[in-house]
Amino acid sequence: MPxxxxxxxxxxDQLPPLTLRPINQDDLVLYANASGDQNPIHINxxxxxxxxxxxxxxxxxxxxxxxxxLLTNFIPQSSIKNFTVQFSNMTHLNQQVICTGKVLxxxxxDGKEVVTISLKVEDLQGDKKIIGQAIxxxxx
Amino acid sequence: MIDRSLIGKTYPPFYSEVTEEKIRLFAKAIxxxxxxxxxxxxxxxxxxxxxxxxxxxxxxVSYEQEDPYKYLKDLNIELGQFLxxxxxxxxxxxxxxxxxIKMESKLSDLFDKRGGRLxxxxxxxTYTNQDKVIVAKSKSTLVVR
Numbered sequence: 001m002p003x004x005x006x007x008x009x010x011x012x013d014q015l016p017p018l019t020l021r022p023i024n025q026d027d028l029v030l031y032a033n034a035s036g037d038q039n040p041i042h043i044n045x046x047x048x049x050x051x052x053x054x055x056x057x058x059x060x061x062x063x064x065x066x067x068x069x070l071l072t073n074f075i076p077q078s079s080i081k082n083f084t085v086q087f088s089n090m091t092h093l094n095q096q097v098i099c100t101g102k103v104l105x106x107x108x109x110d111g112k113e114v115v116t117i118s119l120k121v122e123d124l125q126g127d128k129k130i131i132g133q134a135i136x137x138x139x140x
Numbered sequence: 141m142i143d144r145s146l147i148g149k150t151y152p153p154f155y156s157e158v159t160e161e162k163i164r165l166f167a168k169a170i171x172x173x174x175x176x177x178x179x180x181x182x183x184x185x186x187x188x189x190x191x192x193x194x195x196x197x198x199x200x201v202s203y204e205q206e207d208p209y210k211y212l213k214d215l216n217i218e219l220g221q222f223l224x225x226x227x228x229x230x231x232x233x234x235x236x237x238x239x240x241i242k243m244e245s246k247l248s249d250l251f252d253k254r255g256g257r258l259x260x261x262x263x264x265x266t267y268t269n270q271d272k273v274i275v276a277k278s279k280s281t282l283v284v285r
Binding site: 020027030031033034035036037038039040041047048050051060061062064065066068069071072073076077078080081082083084085086087090 | 162168169195202209220227228230
């Protein structure tokens with residue numbers, strides 16, 4: 001599967017980015033049903049507006065899940081030991097996001113290679129939705 | 141203002157059966173196409189006993205509770221009032237269809253910023269499978285606006 005190998009990547013190397021299509025209401029309803037997170041702020045326009053938002057917003061965990069796909073597109077899931085994100089801005093309907101990652105650090109701990117990847121999700125205007133990082137270690 | 145004496149409050153353990161259907165539906169909802177989340181033969185070829193749960197799948201466990209937002213209502217926080225600020229997962233062992241996951245959670249911290257205008261709640265959870273193996277831990281931070 002992978003045509004990008006983290007074990008030989010150098011610091012600063014980028015993962016091939018993952019660009020999503022614009023978020024629509026069906027995406028949010030499907031995610032609400034699959035995850036069980038039925039908070040109306042994500043699926044009910046009137047509720048979202050009453051809460052002071054222009055419209056429903058995407059579940060933060062859906063956007064984090066897209067970022068997870070970027071990782072597992074190229075890295076075996078069993079090698080991913082930690083996945084941490086900070087949600088910076090809301091993702092609104094019709095926004096299109098792009099997930100990127102690059103090698104931040106490479107360490108050798110007890111002879112095992114540990115790679116830290118910095119992660120980011122932003123929309124096409126460059127508005128940051130998520131920053132995060134993942135720790136990869138194939139031998140633990 | 142949230143009562144700081146609640147720091148350390150623990151919640152009753154909650155159990156969830158991980159099924160093939162739940163994994164397929166979740167994988168589809170996040171746009172995942174890797175067959176290890178959809179086809180048992182593909183998962184087995186990669187060394188998993190059955191369908192592999194995606195990285196963020198454990199988020200589904202708490203929402204299976206009868207009233208998944210009860211823990212926030214108990215703190216007088218309403219839906220629409222809070223946002224997800226941070227999420228961390230540390231993984232120890234894969235989660236696959238057929239697993240029975242026990243989630244144990246606690247309110248591990250409460251703090252505020254901007255002179256109390258933003259309040260942060262930190263929840264930590266441990267996920268253990270039917271073989272008493274800790275499969276993952278999570279830390280979720282919510283901000284009340």
